[in-house]
Amino acid sequence: MRTLRLTLAYDGTDFLGWQVQSVGRTVQGELEAAVEKITGERVRLAGAGRTDSGVHALGQVASFRTTTTIPSDKLRLGLESALTAGDLAVLDVADVPEDFHARHSARGKLYRYQVLNSRLRAPLLRRFTWQVRAPLDRAAMREAAAVLVGTHDFSSFRLAGCDARTPVREMRRLELIEREDGVLWIELEASAFLRGMVRAIVGTLVEVGRGRRPASDMPAILASCDRGAAGRSAPACGLTLVRVAYE
Amino acid sequence: MRTLRLTLAYDGTDFLGWQVQSVGRTVQGELEAAVEKITGERVRLAGAGRTDSGVHALGQVASFRTTTTIPSDKLRLGLESALTAGDLAVLDVADVPEDFHARHSARGKLYRYQVLNSRLRAPLLRRFTWQVRAPLDRAAMREAAAVLVGTHDFSSFRLAGCDARTPVREMRRLELIEREDGVLWIELEASAFLRGMVRAIVGTLVEVGRGRRPASDMPAILASCDRGAAGRSAPACGLTLVRVAYE
Structure with a gap:
């Protein structure tokens, strides 16, 4: 074999x-x-x-x-x-090696979420971006994102039906990267992700960026361990699994 | 009005x-x-x-x-x-102004052609690139491209059925730009283009890049004023009209 x-x-x-x-x-x-x-x-x-x-x-x-x-x-x-x-x-x-298993052997994953922050459509990017027309306050989003870096119980960003044994994950990096023409990359690198976690985090960060909730709410959202406390999930089309790390 | x-x-x-x-x-x-x-x-x-x-x-x-x-x-x-x-x-x-006409008032156009020069598919780029698996000799392509810069009769790169009054065009810039992950941009800026001109030029440059004909053939191809002397047209999917210039 x-x-x-x-x-x-x-x-x-x-x-x-x-x-x-x-x-x-x-x-x-x-x-x-x-x-x-x-x-x-x-x-x-x-x-x-x-x-x-x-x-x-x-x-x-x-x-x-x-x-x-x-x-x-x-x-x-x-x-x-x-x-x-x-x-x-x-x-x-x-x-x-015979005992390699794509999921169980994984030691980390990098996801990238692409937000098109523009009042104008970008037809060539539409399959791969979430268009947010309202201006996003990057500084507030970065402040909120920083709260999530480290080892935490991420139950607030976990979809019902997630079969993970524990909701604790190590977020190694959560970075906003400005690209051309209003495209904003949100990159998340963690030991592993819970079901729906990236899209729930991105949706919450965008609500912060739009000023619908202050960045200073993020510690309480994280601590609540309640999915209802976080924002709405960002749409799937903006999300890409970039890389899986192994030992 | x-x-x-x-x-x-x-x-x-x-x-x-x-x-x-x-x-x-x-x-x-x-x-x-x-x-x-x-x-x-x-x-x-x-x-x-x-x-x-x-x-x-x-x-x-x-x-x-x-x-x-x-x-x-x-x-x-x-x-x-x-x-x-x-x-x-x-x-x-x-x-x-009332006499503005999108085509007649145009003084120049910029087209970009995207070649994916890789033996590996890139599913996220496939709608917008032409995949060429064989390695392309960029130096030979640049040498051939340089021949086309300037004011020339571009009949060798003109499709049958083109209704332009004259086949003479001023090619202001024809540049190869290396992008990430094997993507090569071929940018063409001219006073105007004949029907099928960009795709015929790109197809010919790619034949040169693959070593199917030497760059030194390009002057004779241009001088022949014969569409049959140039290479096959590159596929439409790689081509983008980037900008139109007016006075």
């Missing part, structure tokens, strides 16, 4: 998220079908991050066990030729 | 180009319908560049004459609310 690691990129717009469902196109489902087509084996892929419907990836990681003897570079080419739609790319296929 | 100038951006993927056709969704058609909805007038829009099917724009310009008394900023908001698909944006509406 070999264990293989896939590195993946996708435009999530036309996927119902990572995880296989009874109906609908999913990243996991497309990949498992491609693996079966190329190797003849039905496998179950483990994904590092089970991205929601509409969420994109530049460096998602998945793993599976297989008996195929196809060399990894040939397998990559085969999988890509089986994935004809073009919105899903296999960037790398590599043999890894 | 007022003359109004529209500045437009669009993702050309789902349009059959600028120009109204008997069937199919076009930029001009969508805009004329929006103008009629907001002002009650049927107008004919003049576009600075009649972009082909699949070509994008960041700064297309259009003009029309109207008797409406709606202030220009209100008209912009009205047009955008009538354009619900999101892939077409009205960035600006302005009153201009």
Whole structure:
């Protein structure tokens, strides 16, 4: 048996998220079908991050066990030729130690959220950004973001149905990066994320940026451990899983 | 009568180009319908560049004459609310001198072509780039590009059916700009362009970059005034009309 690691990129717009469902196109489902087509084996892929419907990836990681003897570079080419739609790319296929598991072995993840802070539409960015027309106070957003850095119980930013054993996560970096033409990147790097955590944090930061609540509310929001205390979730289309870190 | 100038951006993927056709969704058609909805007038829009099917724009310009008394900023908001698909944006509406004409008054245009020069797919860029897997020799491409700068008869890069009175154009700048992750911008600034000119030039430069013909062929290609002497046209999806210049 070999264990293989896939590195993946996708435009999530036309996927119902990572995880296989009874109906609908999913990243996991497309990949498992491609693996079966190329190797003849039905496998179950483990994904590092089970991205929601509409969420994109530049460096998602998945793993599976297989008996195929196809060399990894040939397998990559085969999988890509089986994935004809073009919105899903296999960037790398590599043999890894047998006990490697894309999710359990992960030591950290980097997500990027793109806000288009402009009163004008940007048609070329619309699939990958959340347009916020009102001006955002970056200084207030940075003040609120700083409160979340460190090891905390993030229950206030956790969706119902999250199956994580503990709500405690280490937020290693939460940074606002100004880009061209009103695009604002919000980058979040943590040991791991709870379900819905990035979008709940971004939604809350944007409410702070719009002046709907002061940055000084953030410590109380975090301490409440109550999802109702935080802001509305930001839409999926702005979110991209950039990188998964392993030891 | 007022003359109004529209500045437009669009993702050309789902349009059959600028120009109204008997069937199919076009930029001009969508805009004329929006103008009629907001002002009650049927107008004919003049576009600075009649972009082909699949070509994008960041700064297309259009003009029309109207008797409406709606202030220009209100008209912009009205047009955008009538354009619900999101892939077409009205960035600006302005009153201009009565004799302004988006195409006839234009003094120059800037087009940008995006090549993804990578053996790996980039799903988030696929709507806006042409993927070329083979490595491209940038130095050879720059040498060939330099030949085209200046005032020349560009018949070798002119599609059949082009209705321009003369094939002579002034190429003011033709530059290769290296971007991140294998993305190469080819920027072309000229007094005006012939039909199919940018895509024919880019296709020829890419053949030079792949080593299929030497850069030293470019003077003879240009001098031949024969479209058959140049390379195949690059696909529409990589092309964006960036800006139109007026006096």
